[in-house]
Amino acid sequence: MITTKRLILRQWDDADQQPFAQMSRDSRVMAHFPKCLSQEESDKVARKIQSLIAERGWGFWAVEIPDQHAFIGFVGLHIPKDTMPFSPCVEIGWRLAPQHWGRGYATEAANASLHYAFMHLGVEEVVSFTTVNNIGSQAVMKKLGMSYAYHFAHPDLDASDPLSEHVLYKISKAQWEVFTR
Template sequence: MKTTQHLFTSPRLGFRTWQDSDLDVFSAMNSDPETMKYFEKPLSKDESKAMMERMNSMFKDKGYCYFAVELLETGELLGMIGMGWKTFEAEFTPCVDIGWRIRKEFWNRGYSTEGASRCLDFAKELGIQKVLSLASSDNKASIRVMQKIGMEYWLDFDHPDLKKSKHLNPCSLYQIIL
């Protein structure tokens, strides 16, 4: 088991910033069509690297990001869970968003719910008072996670950045007051 400096942990998960050594696993997850079904498109390795760099930059700037998440037992990269800063044009932006993307071999084990719940605690520690989450209305698995972590349905909307991906709209927006 490798030793990693975690920013915080949950019972089974460790949360940290992104490392160059994450790229191959992260890129494989992001290039998988099934994992990326509710996103515009699978990502290339360069797009995954750029995303990791954006997340580390966001962490330096805001104190949070979509964190690299490892299984504490093995040190294996599970995917990402955390918060982002959304600024697309909508009645509820700018806002703090919570989200997750997990490698499909780890689906249906409660990791997204456990990790998202711990990230809400972290958000509260940072003094964040309100967190939103959005997903394609067809993404029942992500919406179920939102409900399990105590978020409440707010509204459905057409995401302005997804106009070319009509199959992803409408999106459902959930919120929680911390």
């Protein structure tokens, strides 16, 4: 478990599946993904994330506001598929319910995740990627001190898919240390 000033990042539990499924059906949350997820698809993703945290001790942690004790989304670290043009690597990512957008929660939790990656896992660089139109996530990347690296076509999407074009941002441990001073 990781705590910040306003948040808890923790392992998922069964009570997180329903609010995650609601997020996964929300077209605003899923606007930069190929599709909204069914309950079954969402549950499968949640179980996979939970099993990776159990296996590694880290991953896309469930995020909650301490006094509310309710799942608001996930933030954390992941190892993307080896088909990504920048693999192998460690990725930082987030997905929050819309009612929690614009409060700095993604940035706060992601900063804690970067600290964990660099100080506990010994990672030398962390990447993040999203569609070219996902300006909100790109803003979070910049607030974390990440720098634009390049555009790429997502290998899991057809080149004609409007979501295919992605941007990669990254930050090294040395850059993060300077940025957080």
